[in-house]
Amino acid sequence: MGDKLAIFGGEPVRNTLLPYGRQSIDDQDIEAVVATLQSDYITTGPEIDAFEKGLADHVGAAYAVAFSNGTAALHAACFAAGITKGDEVITTPLTFVASANCVLYTGGKPVFADVNPKTYNIDPSSIESLITPRTKAVIPVDFTGQPADYEQIKAIADKHGIVIIEDAAHALGADYKGEKVGSYSDMTMFSFHPVKHITTGEGGVITTNDRDYYEKLLMFRTHGITRDPAQHLENRHSWEYEMQFLGFNYRMTDLQAALGSSQLKKLNTFVAKRRAYVEAYNKAFNKMGNVIIPAQLPDTTSSYHLYIIRLSGPLKGLRKEIFEALRAENIGVNVHYMPVHTQPYYRDRGYTRGMCPVAEEVYEQIISLPLFSGMTEEDVADVVKAVKKVIAHYEAVTGGNG
Numbered sequence: 001m002g003d004k005l006a007i008f009g010g011e012p013v014r015n016t017l018l019p020y021g022r023q024s025i026d027d028q029d030i031e032a033v034v035a036t037l038q039s040d041y042i043t044t045g046p047e048i049d050a051f052e053k054g055l056a057d058h059v060g061a062a063y064a065v066a067f068s069n070g071t072a073a074l075h076a077a078c079f080a081a082g083i084t085k086g087d088e089v090i091t092t093p094l095t096f097v098a099s100a101n102c103v104l105y106t107g108g109k110p111v112f113a114d115v116n117p118k119t120y121n122i123d124p125s126s127i128e129s130l131i132t133p134r135t136k137a138v139i140p141v142d143f144t145g146q147p148a149d150y151e152q153i154k155a156i157a158d159k160h161g162i163v164i165i166e167d168a169a170h171a172l173g174a175d176y177k178g179e180k181v182g183s184y185s186d187m188t189m190f191s192f193h194p195v196k197h198i199t200t201g202e203g204g205v206i207t208t209n210d211r212d213y214y215e216k217l218l219m220f221r222t223h224g225i226t227r228d229p230a231q232h233l234e235n236r237h238s239w240e241y242e243m244q245f246l247g248f249n250y251r252m253t254d255l256q257a258a259l260g261s262s263q264l265k266k267l268n269t270f271v272a273k274r275r276a277y278v279e280a281y282n283k284a285f286n287k288m289g290n291v292i293i294p295a296q297l298p299d300t301t302s303s304y305h306l307y308i309i310r311l312s313g314p315l316k317g318l319r320k321e322i323f324e325a326l327r328a329e330n331i332g333v334n335v336h337y338m339p340v341h342t343q344p345y346y347r348d349r350g351y352t353r354g355m356c357p358v359a360e361e362v363y364e365q366i367i368s369l370p371l372f373s374g375m376t377e378e379d380v381a382d383v384v385k386a387v388k389k390v391i392a393h394y395e396a397v398t399g400g401n402g
């Protein structure tokens with residue numbers, strides 16, 4: 001049965017817990033923040049403009065608007081898309097709750113489409129089957145960093161006149177058919193939470209090519225206020241601003257933006273590291289009979305926010321045991337995500353288990369392994385060793401050595 005598992009009192013593969021994700025901050029990042037602290041602006045100032053321009057240029061979009069976090073950015077995108085009470089917005093259940101909560105904030109109704117069993121991304125045929133006259137938008141999530149099927153999603157959106165808000169919290173640095181994520185959807189959201197590709201502590205952005213959306217997003221982030229006399233509805237004195245709709249204070253600070261610009265310089269290196277570690281994982285796991293490695297479509301390149309293995313065969317029902325055994329080996333595994341429609345808040349509002357059978361089944365069988373740019377090759381080797389050790393044990397126990 002091989003080495004005794006740490007969960008049964010054996011030696012753990014590591015002595016300290018390896019987290020599933022974490023930020024990489026260096027001296028340049030620290031200097032950038034300190035310089036901003038010593039400057040004239042610590043909230044919306046020149047660093048915000050520079051970060052927005054840097055991001056828009058990096059992804060090939062005309063505009064970028066920074067927000068206090070990715071969830072606020074999604075809320076703003078739903079507002080700009082005109083989602084209001086009674087409107088339906090289709091999204092995936094295999095995501096962080098923010099992808100659906102943003103619809104609720106505007107009074108709309110999230111509708112959950114099922115996922116593709118291989119990529120775990122939203123299934124276009126499921127989207128199509130859920131469209132009604134009230135459908136206003138679709139929020140696909142580029143799950144784990146692999147873009148969803150935008151060719152088909154765009155065809156459906158064009159046919160029915162619905163807006164595409166791409167939740168690319170996992171996909172900064174990814175491409176879809178040669179186009180950069182952030183450049184082709186009506187609006188695209190990126191998050192700068194510390195586990196994402198680059199961080200601003202908390203932060204998010206919407207990129208868009210549409211001037212109208214851009215102006216709405218800017219105003220939404222600051223109470224629905226504009227200071228631009230050209231945009232005022234009435235004649236004003238030069239010192240007066242105008243509040244035209246109910247917005248929020250969703251501003252990012254210049255301190256965060258300075259950190260973001262410094263991090264953005266390293267994005268390509270960060271993504272390259274993630275890809276190299278994924279290659280090492282794939283090589284180690286692709287011949288394991290009862291472990292399914294992530295499916296990578298030939299026409300997309302993932303930027304790999306997450307690396308998810310799926311248990312199959314006799315290991316299917318043993319996710320809990322395998323998860324806990326890996327944790328005991330000090331591998332900070334995680335599960336992304338409990339399907340949103342099965343959360344208590346959503347169940348209380350009429351959503352039921354069984355609505356998205358593929359997502360629900362996938363959820364029962366998946367484990368996210370540690371993946372971040374600051375990992376070392378030894379960390380990767382520890383994960384491989386622990387996975388092989390734990391899987392070998394449970395294959396022996398179930399007699400299912402695949």
Ligand SMILES: *Cc1c(COP(=O)(O)O)cnc(C)c1O
Pocket residue numbers: 069070071072095096098099141167169170191192193203204
């Ligand atoms: C991180 C994330 C968000 C936004 O999260 P914030 O913490 O608000 O920046 C939204 N959707 C998905 C899928 C995410 O992973």
